[in-house]
Amino acid sequence: MQGNTEMENFAYQRYANPTVSILEAKFRALEHCTYSLAVNSGMTACLLVFRALLKAGDHIIVPHSIFYEVIDQLNYEASQRGIEISIIDEYAAVAFEAAIRPNTKMIFIEAPTNPAFLDINIPSLVKLCAKKNIILVVDNTFLTPVCQKPLSLGAAVTLYSITKHINGHGDVMGGMVSTNDPTLFKALKYHRESAGLILDPFSAWLTIRGLRTLPLRLKKHTDNAHAVIAMIREEFPQLEWRAVWSTKSAQANGIVSSLHTGLIAIVFPSQQAGTTFVRHLQLIRTGTTFGNIESLCYHYGSFTREGSTDLEKMGVPYGLVRISVGLEDSEDINTDIRRALRLTAQITTSTATELTP
Structure with a gap:
């Protein structure tokens, strides 16, 4: 054109x-x-x-x-x-x-x-x-x-x-x-x-x-994101997760599950659980951006300035962690997320027990 x-x-x-x-x-x-x-x-x-x-x-x-x-x-x-x-x-x-x-x-x-x-x-x-x-x-x-x-x-x-x-x-x-x-x-x-x-x-x-490899990168981002969600559904079925392909309008908007991006979200039951999860990730780094070759995550509940933004009014739960799934080996990504999820569950359970009278 x-x-x-x-x-x-x-x-x-x-x-x-x-x-x-x-x-x-x-x-x-x-x-x-x-x-x-x-x-x-x-x-x-x-x-x-x-x-x-x-x-x-x-x-x-x-x-x-x-x-x-x-x-x-x-x-x-x-x-x-x-x-x-x-x-x-x-x-x-x-x-x-x-x-x-x-x-x-x-x-x-x-x-x-x-x-x-x-x-x-x-x-x-x-x-x-x-x-x-x-x-x-x-x-x-x-x-x-x-x-x-x-x-x-x-x-x-x-x-x-x-x-x-x-x-x-x-x-x-x-x-x-x-x-x-x-x-x-x-x-x-x-x-x-x-x-x-x-x-x-x-x-x-x-x-x-970057444009030269964009379709190839998106395919790998997509595959890795699907692998993460498959692991969560199998091993942590109680957790809420979100992804582009799970939205009601995905097909109407021209999106198909075979290709999207590596962006997903895990919704923890509390802000504390989201913070704990992010702190225990090792491969996946915290970053405000997304779409890099490296996996990144961001927990809005941990970093929102007090009084500046009402996350719940925006439809963003305080326990939501966005993950930009990168191009690393999918098993390495899943290992990192699995470990952090298990530690989060242990710490959250322990804290709840200590607070019980």
């Missing part, structure tokens, strides 16, 4: 760069879309969408469970630019429809939500937005365009933190915004150029390297 490679202005790097343009062309081919713009972080991708496509007086609807810094960013936009925000706690299409106002310009979602894997049906929102003339923006970082193509389902804009699975090696910070709409693209491109938000050439080169 030709898209935005036509008439590129390479005279000044803030406008365009040949290496960045090659990355964008490859990404367009991957996402089956007309336009893609690489920027310097995932949060920049969000800001680009809000600044380029929303004006004072416009209204945006977002689910409560999206990345909390996106909510912070929108709150700032509301205070400085007069953007109106509705944050909803139910994610069926009827809940979004109930929040629509005459000035609603945009619905912004993650599907499924990160890290709680809450269900959002993209096709149902596409129909709603088409009927109401609303821009549907999907943050597709969680799944990448290999596993889910929201633009093909009818979304207006997708965005990504390419820091995650798309680069996959933990050595790049970047973002991507894609669309098939020439009017939206023109506004996005103008704002990227005027604000100097373009990705740097070296990060673009590293991301091109």
